[in-house]
Amino acid sequence: MVLVILRRIVVFATTVVVASIVTFLLLAILPGNAARIALGVQATEADVAAQATAMGLDRPPIVRYLDWIGHVLVGDFGTSTVSRQPIGPDIADALGITVILVLTSVVLALLFAIPFGILTAVRQRGPDGAILSGISQIGVAVPGFLAGLLLVTLFAVTLRWLPAGGWVDPADDFGGFIEHLILPAIALGSVQGAVLSRYVRSAVLDVMRDDFMRTARAKGLGTARALFRHGLRNAAVPVMTVLDLQIATLLIGAVVIERVFSIPGLGSLLLDKVALRDLPAVQGIVLVLVVFVLVLNFLVDLAFTVIDPRLRSAS
Amino acid sequence: MRAPTRRTILASITATLIASLALVGCSTGTASTDGEPDTTLTVGLLATPGNLDYTTTAGAAIPQALLYNVYEGLVKLDNDGTIISLLAKSWTVSDDGLVYDFVLNEGVTFSDGSPFTADSVKFSLERVKDNWTANGPAYLDPIASIEAITDTDARITLSIPSNGWLFNMTGPVGTMFTEAGIADLATAPVGTGPYTVRSFKTGDSLVLAASANYWGEAPYLTDVTLRYFTDATAQTNALLSGDINLISGISQFQLVDQFKSNSDYQVLEGASTGEVTLSINNASDAFSDVRVRQAVMYAIDRQAVMDTVSSGYGLLIGSMVPPTDPWYDAELADLYPYDPAQATDLLAAAGMSDLTVAFKIPNLPYAVAGAQVVKAQLAEVGINAEVTALEFPAVWLDEVFADHDYDLSLIMHSEPRDVSVFAAPTYYAGYDSPAVMAKFAAADAADPAAYVALMKEATRTMAEEASANWLYLQPAISLADADLLGVPKNTPSLALDLSTIAR
Numbered sequence: 001m002v003l004v005i006l007r008r009i010v011v012f013a014t015t016v017v018v019a020s021i022v023t024f025l026l027l028a029i030l031p032g033n034a035a036r037i038a039l040g041v042q043a044t045e046a047d048v049a050a051q052a053t054a055m056g057l058d059r060p061p062i063v064r065y066l067d068w069i070g071h072v073l074v075g076d077f078g079t080s081t082v083s084r085q086p087i088g089p090d091i092a093d094a095l096g097i098t099v100i101l102v103l104t105s106v107v108l109a110l111l112f113a114i115p116f117g118i119l120t121a122v123r124q125r126g127p128d129g130a131i132l133s134g135i136s137q138i139g140v141a142v143p144g145f146l147a148g149l150l151l152v153t154l155f156a157v158t159l160r161w162l163p164a165g166g167w168v169d170p171a172d173d174f175g176g177f178i179e180h181l182i183l184p185a186i187a188l189g190s191v192q193g194a195v196l197s198r199y200v201r202s203a204v205l206d207v208m209r210d211d212f213m214r215t216a217r218a219k220g221l222g223t224a225r226a227l228f229r230h231g232l233r234n235a236a237v238p239v240m241t242v243l244d245l246q247i248a249t250l251l252i253g254a255v256v257i258e259r260v261f262s263i264p265g266l267g268s269l270l271l272d273k274v275a276l277r278d279l280p281a282v283q284g285i286v287l288v289l290v291v292f293v294l295v296l297n298f299l300v301d302l303a304f305t306v307i308d309p310r311l312r313s314a315s
Numbered sequence: 316m317r318a319p320t321r322r323t324i325l326a327s328i329t330a331t332l333i334a335s336l337a338l339v340g341c342s343t344g345t346a347s348t349d350g351e352p353d354t355t356l357t358v359g360l361l362a363t364p365g366n367l368d369y370t371t372t373a374g375a376a377i378p379q380a381l382l383y384n385v386y387e388g389l390v391k392l393d394n395d396g397t398i399i400s401l402l403a404k405s406w407t408v409s410d411d412g413l414v415y416d417f418v419l420n421e422g423v424t425f426s427d428g429s430p431f432t433a434d435s436v437k438f439s440l441e442r443v444k445d446n447w448t449a450n451g452p453a454y455l456d457p458i459a460s461i462e463a464i465t466d467t468d469a470r471i472t473l474s475i476p477s478n479g480w481l482f483n484m485t486g487p488v489g490t491m492f493t494e495a496g497i498a499d500l501a502t503a504p505v506g507t508g509p510y511t512v513r514s515f516k517t518g519d520s521l522v523l524a525a526s527a528n529y530w531g532e533a534p535y536l537t538d539v540t541l542r543y544f545t546d547a548t549a550q551t552n553a554l555l556s557g558d559i560n561l562i563s564g565i566s567q568f569q570l571v572d573q574f575k576s577n578s579d580y581q582v583l584e585g586a587s588t589g590e591v592t593l594s595i596n597n598a599s600d601a602f603s604d605v606r607v608r609q610a611v612m613y614a615i616d617r618q619a620v621m622d623t624v625s626s627g628y629g630l631l632i633g634s635m636v637p638p639t640d641p642w643y644d645a646e647l648a649d650l651y652p653y654d655p656a657q658a659t660d661l662l663a664a665a666g667m668s669d670l671t672v673a674f675k676i677p678n679l680p681y682a683v684a685g686a687q688v689v690k691a692q693l694a695e696v697g698i699n700a701e702v703t704a705l706e707f708p709a710v711w712l713d714e715v716f717a718d719h720d721y722d723l724s725l726i727m728h729s730e731p732r733d734v735s736v737f738a739a740p741t742y743y744a745g746y747d748s749p750a751v752m753a754k755f756a757a758a759d760a761a762d763p764a765a766y767v768a769l770m771k772e773a774t775r776t777m778a779e780e781a782s783a784n785w786l787y788l789q790p791a792i793s794l795a796d797a798d799l800l801g802v803p804k805n806t807p808s809l810a811l812d813l814s815t816i817a818r
Contacts, residue, residue, distance in 0.1 A: 041716060042449070043448065166553070167519070271545070
């Protein structure tokens with residue numbers, strides 16, 4: 001068990017270092033001059049060159065990389081070349097928003113997928129099961145941004161029940177926070193919920209065919225009780241694997257959903273900063289995203305070992 | 316034993332549904348307006364400021380939010396494009412056009428409480444040359460000296476007479492600062508304007524609050540939130556759902572019609588200073604011959620481009636000058652009628668059949684849509700334009716604007732009174748006409764009547780020599796709640812002037 005965790009930590013650290021180098025190199029070769037963007041169309045070549053020096057853009061890449069990563073290791077993400085403010089707090093704010101959005105949509109997806117998936121599995125041969133299965137298939141096919149636009153058109157523009165976008169800090173106004181969270185979380189979670197329900201369905205179907213289920217029922221348990229007492233824990237492992245993969249997808253999906261709903265999360269921040277060639281900020285955000293996904297994967301791996309004792313040995 | 320199964324599962328689904336419906340049920344309440352007038356406003360805008368310092372950061376977003384609202388200058392531009400007094404009560408000009416005597420308003424303070432005097436004028440304008448890196452510090456080059464004669468009398472002496480500089484004083488470079496208030500321009504602006512910045516979050520919102528100690532007439536609106544969108548549909552949806560009250564300068568014109576038929580909203584159509592331009596690299600091998608450029612003029616059906624890109628909103632101008640400028644010449648719009656046969660003849664005369672050119676456009680919706688129409692029309696006369704969409708601003712600025720590595724481009728020039736800028740030989744258009752530049756210089760130094768005539772002449776020469784194909788003038792369309800009064804219709808300056816808006 002300890003060995004498993006140690007090995008995971010080494011892999012984790014190596015991945016972060018490689019990711020930081022790749023991020024840095026990709027941004028270093030990106031066309032576009034940050035100094036010229038800052039000064040605009042009226043600046044002369046001499047102005048642009050002076051600005052580049054002031055921004056430290058004329059130093060060799062290796063010096064810039066070491067300078068950057070050295071500061072990041074002590075928690076200093078540097079100063080934005082655009083806002084001229086420390087980047088760390090901006091990233092922290094935006095990450096908080098994205099995490100709330102992603103986790104809420106994961107919860108919504110699970111709340112939908114688990115009962116729905118079990119129901120479609122249990123009712124597999126009935127006409128209702130087939131209809132429900134069809135519904136989830138439609139959910140899989142609708143992209144998140146389209147779901148977002150449809151939700152906005154119905155609930156914000158036509159019914160005016162909910163705001164069309166924006167974000168309210170829960171500390172400022174909790175009711176407003178919930179109102180602003182509902183539509184984007186549903187839009188982001190709906191596709192994942194539909195996908196997940198398909199996996200729940202097949203996992204439950206697999207489990208129901210297992211020998212231990214037949215044994216459980218032979219002992220006198222009904223389908224439902226056998227499923228709840230013995231089946232679901234076994235069905236959870238493949239579902240968790242998919243969920244783990246989906247969280248990375250959700251982060252990417254959040255970039256689009258944040259755009260549709262004008263939410264100032266990490267995705268919006270990243271796109272804004274890329275457009276402005278605010279390289280220190282872009283590097284910081286990408287690194288945080290990478291670490292975030294890796295940490296989640298790490299936690300899911302740990303969760304496996306809790307759910308399934310068979311995975312506890314270092315095989 | 317099957318019944319409990321179904322019941323349990325159905326129960327959990329029902330619980331989920333009820334929970335989500337209950338959440339959906341929390342409808343958005345609008346601010347109560349019982350009796351009390353609603354003095355709040357939320358405006359939806361597209362370009363977000365990266366910071367709040369327009370002395371060192373380019374782009375129209377910062378002046379749009381802060382100029383005339385947080386910051387003020389001696390003079391301002393009203394919505395019709397006329398120069399009017401602001402911090403200067405009045406001014407006189409010497410007969411030789413070199414000495415400007417400004418009488419300043421009394422009792423003016425900055426939002427930090429420090430007084431505004433002639434010393435502030437001297438401090439602010441002298442700072443431009445040394446400390447400004449963006450928004451045109453060169454606009455104040457004609458200034459030779461600034462004197463604070465008394466607290467309320469400031470004298471500015473020019474080295475050469477200049478008709479343009481007072482106009483430029485209405486823009487960002489004319490802003491008045493206090494020495495105590497420049498420590499943190501990027502986040503904490505201090506001006507004499509009717510509003511102060513309460514909070515700012517880049518990419519999200521900028522909140523303005525009425526200044527407690529404003530020297531002039533207090534504005535009607537006390538709390539104004541500028542909300543920034545990246546998507547025009549999200550912006551109009553926010554207006555339709557009541558999240559915002561005003562969209563100033565919509566960018567996607569196909570979204571306008573739904574508001575025209577809705578009595579809850581008003582649609583205001585005004586003039587902008589944005590010339591949507593098919594830029595021609597006059598210095599490139601393909602276009603150094605004036606006949607080839609003229610062929611591009613005859614080859615393009617500008618009305619068709621405008622119909623496609625802006626749903627027919629806008630104005631055909633044929634030059635770099637909008638109708639709000641005194642030297643606007645309406646005849647130039649008809650200088651080159653759509654005539655593909657003429658274009659083919661000109662190309663043949665220039666020996667340029669089967670011409671292939673690099674058409675590098677910014678990856679902005681209007682440019683992408685416009686480039687398709689232009690490409691098709693150029694193909695009709697035998698010009699093969701290879702379209703490349705470059706990321707804007709980063710890559711377009713580098714490749715097209717700085718390196719002049721292009722033959723054709725398509726971009727809107729939104730700066731006010733930028734015709735002489737466009738003619739500069741070092742500009743990306745590569746148009747090199749000493750005669751035109753001499754005329755612009757003479758115009759700037761001439762008396763007001765000759766000024767307009769000379770500007771007109773230079774503008775006409777630029778059009779005749781086909782230095783660019785000015786496709787149309789971008790319409791300034793604002794969408795607002797029906798109960799809003801005094802919404803600025805035109806955009807003659809960079810500023811979104813909130814002081815006239817009421818309910």
